[in-house]
Amino acid sequence: MEISKVKYVPELTSSLRNNFVSIPSVVAKASGIRFFGKRLKSFIFTTDVAIIKNTNADAVIAVYPFTPQPTITQAILAVSDIPVLCGVGGGLTHGTRSANIALHAEFQGAIGAVLNSPAPDETIRYVKESIDIPVVVTVVSELTDIQSKIDAGADIINVSGGANTAKIVSKIREKFTLIPIIATGGPTEETILETIEAGANAITYTPPTNAQLFKHKMQEYREIEDKKYNNEL
Template identity: 90%
Template sequence: MKNSKVKYVPELTSALRSHYVPVPNVIANASGIRVFGKRLKSFIFTTDVAIIKNTNADAVIAVYPFTPQPTITQAILSVSDIPVLCGVGGGLTHGTRSANIALHAEFQGAIGAILNSPAPDETIRFVKDSIDIPVIVTVVSELTDIQSKIDAGADILNVSGGANTANIVRKIREKFPLIPIIATGGPTDESILETIEAGANGITFTPPTNAQLFKHKMHEYREIENKKYENQL
């Protein structure tokens, strides 16, 4: 019989570090994926170095809609104190160029190389043969030939199917019970939990933008400033 007692987790912070971007607590229900001895459950999807430096996520998924650039990878890894999985192409960038970018990312300290959909199997093989870190292949459709991606060298699947994500995860898990799966969890605790129960081992969380976060902070500052002058009247 399992012990249902909730474990007490001590938490330490400070006056200057108490404000950060938290991932949803429900992600703790995921099993996690152990990569090089580190158990990762929550993956924050951002390239904003300020957010990366101020989050409680387990790892970073650094993917962006441009051809991968080593200088961007270097900037992210230079400030991150949590593991980083870097995008190395698949959409605009293919073949040996993706492999070279992936090798450079590994040398800088990335713990995983992400290939976006629709990366061809040949590119997956090039990257897999070039690096000693996991290859993560993005899946966006339930029609994707998962077996061919695994045969080509995919170590982890990254499911990003919008509102259909949980269903895609469920179908993959039925046929591939052991393949590690990271998936987008959606905007609510209920959608995240559904994705976990469908079979996702880790959840990608998209944080608010820097502008959205600063909007709330500036509102607080204005309220403080207004009250200060009201008290002087």
């Protein structure tokens, strides 16, 4: 028997668990980042516990536009069977409060603490000094002083620059060849690949909302009912 040169990957599902949020296959081209020995390439960007429980992503990046709350972190970590990076402030929340939230997230099992882009260097230092998990600092502009973020304690740069993400990643990678970079991949496989080729080690993927997913499911149910009705005529 001739063995294919393409690596065969067996896949197991079941009749009840074959419907999940799938990460675009092109993400596999990323190098990944090793967190405590585990290589992670794809991070699903959501706080929806139903989606977190039903995805093939390597990990979760749980950041939301409210003051970070330990109960939210606890709920996500209780449900997730994949590693979680938790938001700990940077926008509305700063200083020692962010550090305390980050420490609590570490104790609950988070593998990293994410600070939003407005986070001052002082807050990054507070968080870095308080925890024993990586500090992820989000960047939204090519004008950001990356060196100051690294000097303050950033272990990973998370680029979220919309349509400019690949450009920002490329600029960071030119100067900082070894810093781990996570970046938003955009809506298509082409934009994801562009971001990877620009220098991103891992990709964040924003899934459809629960409402959008359920809309498709309800349409399937309606079509089934229509077929049943037509067969009875």
